[in-house]
Amino acid sequence: MSTQPVWITPQKPTDLAEKQLLAAILDGSFPIGSALPPERELAQALGVTRPTLREALQRLARDGWIQIHQGKSTVVSDFWKEGNLVMLNALSQQPEVLTHTFITDLLEVRSALAPAYTRLAILRASDALISLLETYTDLPDTPEAYAQADQELHHQLTLLSGNPIFTLIYNGYRKLSYQAGLDYFADADARKCSQVFYQGLLEDARHKDVESAVNRTARVMDDSLGFWRRSITSKGR
Numbered sequence: 001m002s003t004q005p006v007w008i009t010p011q012k013p014t015d016l017a018e019k020q021l022l023a024a025i026l027d028g029s030f031p032i033g034s035a036l037p038p039e040r041e042l043a044q045a046l047g048v049t050r051p052t053l054r055e056a057l058q059r060l061a062r063d064g065w066i067q068i069h070q071g072k073s074t075v076v077s078d079f080w081k082e083g084n085l086v087m088l089n090a091l092s093q094q095p096e097v098l099t100h101t102f103i104t105d106l107l108e109v110r111s112a113l114a115p116a117y118t119r120l121a122i123l124r125a126s127d128a129l130i131s132l133l134e135t136y137t138d139l140p141d142t143p144e145a146y147a148q149a150d151q152e153l154h155h156q157l158t159l160l161s162g163n164p165i166f167t168l169i170y171n172g173y174r175k176l177s178y179q180a181g182l183d184y185f186a187d188a189d190a191r192k193c194s195q196v197f198y199q200g201l202l203e204d205a206r207h208k209d210v211e212s213a214v215n216r217t218a219r220v221m222d223d224s225l226g227f228w229r230r231s232i233t234s235k236g237r
Contacts, residue, residue: 017048017056025065025076035073088172103180106173107228111221118217119210120161126205132156133202146191147181
């Protein structure tokens with residue numbers, strides 16, 4: 001039986017230049033408030049033409065990473081203070097340049113939001129939540145399976161909440177949530193704790209016990225945040 005070939009599409013020069021510039025901004029090579037090198041120098045360093053560089057710079061300016069002033073140097077914006085959800089998604093796409101403090105900050109946000117979107121999911125779509133959680137009763141006992149299941153649960157909870165803003169926020173760091181989950185669920189106790197949570201949340205959904213579901217979610221979010229902090233400390237991160 002013949003198989004279809006797997007086509008690998010090479011990155012366009014503009015995409016590659018944009019990614020390299022963004023990585024340099026995120027890793028501090030081009031710090032916030034600093035001026036980028038002149039176009040000719042930067043294009044040469046990136047191995048692209050000046051029109052290609054200008055297009056990449058325009059994209060970064062559009063998304064708020066840099067400020068382009070005609071006749072003046074291009075300056076790196078203070079994206080931590082002026083950023084948006086587009087930037088959050090871009091940050092999560094490059095986990096290699098993120099600090100563990102940033103991941104901790106994201107987990108704090110999830111801890112604050114998760115009880116709220118869980119409440120709405122129970123109120124508005126408990127049957128759909130039950131159907132999902134019933135598939136969690138026999139997860140493979142691996143970090144990969146639990147990391148995938150956990151990020152999918154939170155994604156579905158945001159969808160079932162009926163509030164698309166929750167979903168937009170979560171999608172901004174969904175990939176990073178999975179990557180952090182691989183570390184978290186490498187611990188067998190963490191997997192056991194989450195299995196208890198999934199089963200408890202399933203019972204809450206079956207009984208439409210909103211307050212129990214909210215409190216249960218808040219507890220497990222706090223526990224996972226505490227585990228992450230201890231993990232960072234123990235590894236000297």
